[in-house]
Amino acid sequence: MKQLLRIAAAVLLLAASPAWAALRLPALFADHMVLQAGAPAAVWGWADPGAEVTVTFSGQEPVHAAAGSDGRWKAALPALDAGARGTLAVESKGTKKEIADVLAGQVWLCSGQSNMEYNVDAPASRYAPREKEVDGNVALAHKEAAPLEGAIRYFQVTRFGADAPQDDVKGSWIVVTPENVGECSAVAWNFALRVHDALRQPVGLILSTWGGTPVQSWLPREALDATSVAADIWKHHAELIAQFPAAKKKYDADLAAWKAANPTPELQAENKRKMPRMPYYATCSLAPVRLYNGMIHGLAPYTLSGFLWYQGEADGKNPTQYAEQIRALVNAWRKDWEAELPFFYVELAGCGNPPQKPAEGGTAYIREAQAGVLQLPKTGVAIAVDLGLPKNIHPPFKKEVGNRLAGLALEKVYGQRVGGVDSPQFEGFAVEGNSVRLKFTHAEGLRAKDGGPLKGFALRGAHGDWVWGDARIDGQDIVVSSPSVSAPAAVRYGWASYPTLSVENAAGLPLRPFRTDPETPDAPAPVPIGTPVK
Numbered sequence: 001m002k003q004l005l006r007i008a009a010a011v012l013l014l015a016a017s018p019a020w021a022a023l024r025l026p027a028l029f030a031d032h033m034v035l036q037a038g039a040p041a042a043v044w045g046w047a048d049p050g051a052e053v054t055v056t057f058s059g060q061e062p063v064h065a066a067a068g069s070d071g072r073w074k075a076a077l078p079a080l081d082a083g084a085r086g087t088l089a090v091e092s093k094g095t096k097k098e099i100a101d102v103l104a105g106q107v108w109l110c111s112g113q114s115n116m117e118y119n120v121d122a123p124a125s126r127y128a129p130r131e132k133e134v135d136g137n138v139a140l141a142h143k144e145a146a147p148l149e150g151a152i153r154y155f156q157v158t159r160f161g162a163d164a165p166q167d168d169v170k171g172s173w174i175v176v177t178p179e180n181v182g183e184c185s186a187v188a189w190n191f192a193l194r195v196h197d198a199l200r201q202p203v204g205l206i207l208s209t210w211g212g213t214p215v216q217s218w219l220p221r222e223a224l225d226a227t228s229v230a231a232d233i234w235k236h237h238a239e240l241i242a243q244f245p246a247a248k249k250k251y252d253a254d255l256a257a258w259k260a261a262n263p264t265p266e267l268q269a270e271n272k273r274k275m276p277r278m279p280y281y282a283t284c285s286l287a288p289v290r291l292y293n294g295m296i297h298g299l300a301p302y303t304l305s306g307f308l309w310y311q312g313e314a315d316g317k318n319p320t321q322y323a324e325q326i327r328a329l330v331n332a333w334r335k336d337w338e339a340e341l342p343f344f345y346v347e348l349a350g351c352g353n354p355p356q357k358p359a360e361g362g363t364a365y366i367r368e369a370q371a372g373v374l375q376l377p378k379t380g381v382a383i384a385v386d387l388g389l390p391k392n393i394h395p396p397f398k399k400e401v402g403n404r405l406a407g408l409a410l411e412k413v414y415g416q417r418v419g420g421v422d423s424p425q426f427e428g429f430a431v432e433g434n435s436v437r438l439k440f441t442h443a444e445g446l447r448a449k450d451g452g453p454l455k456g457f458a459l460r461g462a463h464g465d466w467v468w469g470d471a472r473i474d475g476q477d478i479v480v481s482s483p484s485v486s487a488p489a490a491v492r493y494g495w496a497s498y499p500t501l502s503v504e505n506a507a508g509l510p511l512r513p514f515r516t517d518p519e520t521p522d523a524p525a526p527v528p529i530g531t532p533v534k
Contacts, residue, residue: 023047023095028302029088030099032173034153034204036303037082037104044074044301047092057102058086067092072167074301080104082201101175103153105202106195107304108409110188111218111296112311114211115346115401118394120189121182137399138182144193145181152176152192154184154205157299161283161290165220165297169208185209187310187346190402191409198410198418206302208295210285214314214529215325217291223332224288229321229526233288236528240280247279280530286314297336306342306378306413307333308405312366313348313393317527319365323372330376344380344408345373347512349395350388352497358458358466362497364513365523380408383423385494386501386510420507426514429491435481436488436516443476445506454478456500462489478503490517 025045035041035057043055047067055075056062065075084104090097110116120141145152158170176184185207192203210217216224216233224230254276262268268275280286307330315322330343347367373379382404387397407421422442430437436459440446448454459469459482469480469491480491494501494513503511 023051023053023090023092023097025090025097025099026168026298026302027171028155028169028206028299029090030173032101032150032153032175033088033099033103033155034107034173034202035077035080035088035102035104036107036204036305037080037084037201039079039303040076041080041104041303042074042076042301043088043090044072045090046071047073051092053090053092056089058084058088082106082199101150103151103202103204105151105204106199107204107206107302108188108191108306108308109206109208109299109304110185110191110308110310111208112309112346113209113213113314115313115349115394115398116185116187116308116310117207117209117211118186118398119183120186120398122186122394137186137396140399141181141186141189142178145176145178148176148196150175150177151196151202152189152205153202154188154192154207157206157208157295159210159285160294161217161285161287162294163283163290165293167298169295169298186398187402187405188308190399191308191406192402194403194406195409195414198406198416199414206299206304208299210291210295212314213285213291213311214318215311215322215329216288216529217285218296218311219289219325219329220292220297220332220336221289223328224325227324227328229324232526233321233529236531237288240528240530241282244279244281248281251276251279284530286530296333300333300336301338304337304341306344306409308344310346310401312370314529315369316348316363316366317524318529319369319523321526322366322369326370327372327376330373330379340378342378342380342409342413343373343376344382344405345370346382346384346401346405347371348388349384349393350386350498350501351391351393351395353390354498355456355496355500358468358495359460359492359515360496361522361524364492364495364497364499364515367513368515368518378412380412380422381512382408383510383512385499385513388498390498420505420509423509424503424505424511426493426512426516429516431488432479434486434488435479436491437474438478438480438491438516440476440478440511442509443505446473446476446478446511447504447506448473449502449504449510452502455502456494458492458495459485459488460490461485461487466492473503490515490520492516 051067053065053073054062063075065073067073088099088102155173188205196203388395410416411418424440424443427439454471457469457471458466460466469482471480492515501510
């Protein structure tokens, strides 16, 4: 009887053992993976508590680790030469896992919302009216992938939100070929292609994206809560959850009416933009911290070269909250990776109607808030304000965006003298009588775009309305004045959602929109994420 009790107890103990009680590796460690070259590469997983784990890569000296009381272990492979190829083997207590077709190269985490997510073969209709240019880039991508022989690969993180940080993600590695290149993020693909061509090294991309999502979704809880805007964000989150039952009832009725008005698949596709949207709910992709928990936390500490970020459209009405949150995101992700990794972001493209009056504002404020990233070390911006289209939040020029991001990486991370990777940027100003002299960085060869007149400059005095300014280039400065402003106090340039841009440097990069009066509290009041816009 005692023997039976002992056996029963042992069975119960085994049943209660946690999931990590056998050798297990994160989803990132799978066939066709890319390990970071030139630095010790982190390898980790789970095993029996206290168990020894041995890691080897293609005949190199093995490295050893021991699982802690929670079953987690971590090892670091010696720095691998770029292009090294082989099998990664992990063994513990007689169990061996082998990962085939592993490459060493440059690894970048690419994250954000739909403009980072949109793939090479995204339907041209999304990018109207520039279908021919899009189709040309698609055909070019398929041609460019042919000679790579598997040197560019990406890990697609499965969409998943969670209430608590997850130790792993779901997804798989995909080797880019001419047949499947169309499924890869267009921005990430073009970034990887230029980096590969310049360095002649394999490139691995980790794609963790979700269209339409705000920055708050990608922040860890502790980082968000440390910001001054956290209380408002959580308050609005609770209010919207409380409103969900009534909002869902209205949504169901509106959806039924929409379906009745569009009974065929053709009509539904034609009128998809008018389809009612599901209201905000507790576990939706807009909710704070959930995407970080499910799609970022489990990626650390995979060894990377850096981060690429394309997001901000979903926060366009919340610039006063965005600047602090995006800085918090950079710092939090770097903390997870225990390294001050480079962070390059894409400034929002122009979108909307051409400005009808000076200093309209609009998404100019979110571009200014995005620049909060540049207050941190090892950061950079790939400008895209000149690549937008009216009333189209998804511009087609992803090749140019990817190339600009790659230029930043090649010059600032890999030490190549690429040149022309930074746009002219406002640095300071001085009032000179009835004019204002503006000074810039990265202004070598400052010139009028297409040789035309300088436009897009707005001027005003200490009080009164904004007026269009007359501008001229003076060396690397610009001087602005107006006959209707005798005592100018402030200048703005490109200050609109779809701004008029007229200045560029010798590299052909446009002058970034700016204002000399950022202390002026005229940015729009925050609109809670998820609030229906009337």
